Amino acid sequence: MSGFGTLVFAALALVALGSAVVVVAARRVVASALALVLCFLAVAGLFILQGAEFLGAVQIMLYAGSIVVLFVFVVMLANLRGDEGSDWSGLPAVGAALLGGVVFAQLLAVIARARGWLAAPSDGLAPGEGHVQVLGKVLFREYLLPFEVLSVILLAALFGLIVIGRRK
Amino acid sequence: MVPVSWYLALGAALFAIGLAGVLVRRNVVVMLMSVELMVNAVNLNLVAFSNLHAHYSGLVIALFVIGVEAAELGVALAVILAWHRHSGSLDADAATLLKG
Numbered sequence: 498m499s500g501f502g503t504l505v506f507a508a509l510a511l512v513a514l515g516s517a518v519v520v521v522a523a524r525r526v527v528a529s530a531l532a533l534v535l536c537f538l539a540v541a542g543l544f545i546l547q548g549a550e551f552l553g554a555v556q557i558m559l560y561a562g563s564i565v566v567l568f569v570f571v572v573m574l575a576n577l578r579g580d581e582g583s584d585w586s587g588l589p590a591v592g593a594a595l596l597g598g599v600v601f602a603q604l605l606a607v608i609a610r611a612r613g614w615l616a617a618p619s620d621g622l623a624p625g626e627g628h629v630q631v632l633g634k635v636l637f638r639e640y641l642l643p644f645e646v647l648s649v650i651l652l653a654a655l656f657g658l659i660v661i662g663r664r665k
Numbered sequence: 666m667v668p669v670s671w672y673l674a675l676g677a678a679l680f681a682i683g684l685a686g687v688l689v690r691r692n693v694v695v696m697l698m699s700v701e702l703m704v705n706a707v708n709l710n711l712v713a714f715s716n717l718h719a720h721y722s723g724l725v726i727a728l729f730v731i732g733v734e735a736a737e738l739g740v741a742l743a744v745i746l747a748w749h750r751h752s753g754s755l756d757a758d759a760a761t762l763l764k765g
Contacts, residue, residue: 502666502667503667506667506671510671510675513675513679514675514678514679514682517678517679517682517683517702518682520682520686520695520698520699520702521682521683521685521686521689521690521695521699521702526692526694526695529694529695529698530698533698533701533702536679536702536705537705540705540708540709543672543675543709543712544708544709544712546667547672547712547713547716548716549712549715549716549724549727551724552708552712552724552727552728552731555728555731556708556731559731559735560701560705560731563735564701564734564735564738567738567739567742568694568697568698568742570742571694571742571745571746572694574746574749575694575745575746575749575755577694577755581692583690584689584690584691584692585689589688589689590689592688593684593685593688593689594685594689596684596685596688597681597682597684597685597688598681600677600680600681600684601677601678601680601681604673604674604677604680604681605674605677608670608673608674608677609670611670612670615668615669615670615673615717616668616669616670631721632721632724632725635721635722635724635725636725636728639722639725640722640725640729643729644729647729647732647733650732650733650736651732651735651736653736654735654736654737654739654740655739657740657743658739658740658742658743661740661743661744661747662743662746662747664750
């Protein structure tokens with residue numbers, strides 16, 4: 498079972514990393530959008546692998562579903578077709594790749610230093626009650642106010658994008 | 666059970682890729698996609714720590730991140746479309762209206 502979990506993790510991680518590279522490096526914006534779907538699906542799989550099934554479902558519905566549709570809509574409305582170029586050349590690309598590598602190395606160093614602490618035995622997210630049940634209780638008891646604030650934010654965003662998107 | 670540190674390492678890698686993408690790409694739509702990659706990396710970390718501590722707060726915060734991200738993205742894409750109508754370009758280097 499443990500070996501199977503590791504195998505699934507390795508496969509999903511490879512898919513996530515590969516599609517992330519395609520998102521960043523593809524010459525066509527549509528290719529980036531499709532790779533983004535793949536990356537979101539792999540991350541959703543990783544959520545489910547960690548026992549966060551509800552978050553995985555939300556990830557698939559919201560990210561892989563509606564957010565990518567938004568991106569594709571913009572690609573369609575802005576009439577982006579064919580080769581937009583990938584910008585991966587010259588000094589800025591080298592600098593950005595270097596900076597990304599440095600950030601990655603630093604984060605890895607921090608993770609390596611905290612490895613003993615991270616290896617502490619974990620009960621995982623497997624309580625007696627159902628996962629969604631507990632999540633709902635936490636969400637609507639401890640986090641009720643942020644939840645309501647989020648709905649106001651979404652409403653404000655809705656009005657905002659209607660106003661911004663309106664043709665003069 | 667996969668160690669938590671592997672998830673954190675994967676999150677770090679995704680974050681670095683997204684960071685490089687934001688810095689290099691000049692197409693605003695792809696820049697926004699790279700930001701999405703970084704947000705996903707953060708969500709991965711939140712879920713991993715939620716798992717480590719057997720506590721649901723990380724999951725709830727990840728949910729909030731997804732919600733706020735949806736709102737932000739809607740507005741951002743509307744702004745991008747309005748700007749595209751105005752300037753006919755999606756190149757970030759072409760946005761020089763506020764340049765002195």
